[in-house]
Amino acid sequence: MSHEASNVWRGVLLGAAAGLAASWAMEQYQAAASKAAEAAGQDLGGGDGDPATVQAADRAVRRVTGEGLADAQKSSAGEAVHYAFGAFLGAVYGALAEVAPAVRSGFGSIYGLVVALVADEGAVPRLRLGPGPSETPAKLQAYALSSHVAFGVSLEAARRVLSLVFGPGR
Numbered sequence: 001m002s003h004e005a006s007n008v009w010r011g012v013l014l015g016a017a018a019g020l021a022a023s024w025a026m027e028q029y030q031a032a033a034s035k036a037a038e039a040a041g042q043d044l045g046g047g048d049g050d051p052a053t054v055q056a057a058d059r060a061v062r063r064v065t066g067e068g069l070a071d072a073q074k075s076s077a078g079e080a081v082h083y084a085f086g087a088f089l090g091a092v093y094g095a096l097a098e099v100a101p102a103v104r105s106g107f108g109s110i111y112g113l114v115v116a117l118v119a120d121e122g123a124v125p126r127l128r129l130g131p132g133p134s135e136t137p138a139k140l141q142a143y144a145l146s147s148h149v150a151f152g153v154s155l156e157a158a159r160r161v162l163s164l165v166f167g168p169g170r
Contacts, residue, residue: 007098014166015094016087018158023086025154030147037143044143052120052129053085054078089115090155097159104156112152116145 037044050058057077058069069077093111096103103111125132133141 008095010166011094011096011098012091013094014159014162015097015155016091018094018155018162019087019090020083021158022090022151022155023083025158026086026147026151027082029150030143033143033146042139044140049130050074051078052124053081055129056127057081085119086151089151090159093155094159097156106152108152108154108156108159109149110152111155112148112150113145115151116148120144120148 034044049055054069054074054077057080058074061077062068093103093108105111120130121133124130125135136144
């Protein structure tokens with residue numbers, strides 16, 4: 001395997017692990033932002049339906065078993081989708097960071113914004129997992145964008161720490 005190819009695979013692995021850490025950090029950010037909004041008398045709730053992650057999990061289970069998730073399973077299934085998607089996004093980021101360092105611009109914040117625009121503003125409404133941008137209040141869009149910036153920054157921070165821990169070529 002060439003040195004460049006091994007660097008890409010290293011980036012994929014470190015990025016996937018960093019994506020898991022960034023997914024956790026994103027959840028912490030969202031919990032803190034929701035708590036702050038609640039203290040200010042604002043509601044950041046995303047509406048009456050299940051989150052996109054829960055809906056995606058329900059669709060997958062329905063395709064495999066023919067039955068949807070039980071209410072008791074929804075939270076865990078949504079978490080699994082959130083972390084799996086975070087690991088996937090981290091793997092992509094890690095690979096790109098090895099071959100196109102510009103992807104790390106803004107300490108990962110640009111990547112986080114791109115993810116928000118492509119996933120939340122594009123794929124989620126197209127897949128009918130949630131409302132489109134024109135149907136979402138501005139404060140919820142700002143919350144979603146800032147959450148994804150937190151994901152991107154956390155992703156780059158975790159990737160850098162893991163790169164130091166595992167060093168080049170280990």
